[in-house]
Amino acid sequence: MAEAQAINPIAGSVPTDAPGRPKKQRNLPIENTVRVRNLIKKYEMGSSVVEALRGANFEIQRGEYISIVGPSGSGKSTLFNMIGGLDKPTEGRVYIDEVDIAQLDAYELAWLRCRKIGYIFQSFNLIPVMTALENVSLPMIFAGLTADDSREKAIELLSLVGLGDRVQHKPLELSGGQQQRVAVARALANDPALVLADEPTGNLDTKTGLEIINLLKQLNEENGVTIITATHDHKMLDVSDRIFHMIDGKVDKIETREEADLHVGKLDGQEVG
């Protein structure tokens, strides 16, 4: 969609909204898709303050597959909300394609959320009164596609995640694994350059979980989509380029997959898998 590219307000970004799939980005120079500086998030709860992020710092390059691991409450979902522009940090900066997202106006931020980032939430966040087809179509309608085009692409995406025969089902008429697959299809609706997946296999059986992992890996390898996932799933770690360990609101350690393989089955003494 040439029109959408023309209004792309994110400097230096690669248009991914051409018809069909995003272009392969393997030949592009290495660039930071996400850069986080001294990120602090405090939640005020009456008289007490929860420090969910205490100064996170890292860079993620375009086309990387990153897994974020860490104990419950270490700040993974909070970090995702900040990177995805869904919530504002108390202090610090998030740069997407080297643009400080705090500097974006409401329109630009909406564009970023709708066109550039695909979200897969820890709880699936599907709209209960809508069918699978309608749930997946919605982001495309927001992005300006016609009802027919969004319907056609939604069916294509639902078939891709193995739900071609469930398009008219509402979330409560689907299993947990199927709901998560609808959420994956919805996240891919606008050909995002970046997918944020918060425990995408957390509620799934092993087989369905593996299908989701393979789907994300396929997007990463074939379309150059940057994947950032919070996970405890060892199979997810196996396909990751790097693994970030979060503890107490900070990225404590970053390992490549090869380094992590040195202690297969354990991460910082915690059993995984």
Ligand SMILES: Nc1ncnc2c1ncn2[C@@H]1O[C@H](COP(=O)(O)OP(=O)(O)OP(=O)(O)O)[C@@H](O)[C@H]1O
């Ligand atoms: N909206 C909120 N208001 C107040 N405190 C919050 C809020 N969201 C998260 N927290 C607190 O911030 C901390 C980090 O939460 P977060 O959800 O980011 O953890 P997590 O690493 O994703 O955990 P899990 O693995 O259980 O999903 C926790 O102590 C949590 O209780």
Ligand SMILES: [Mg+2]
């Ligand atoms: Mg979480």
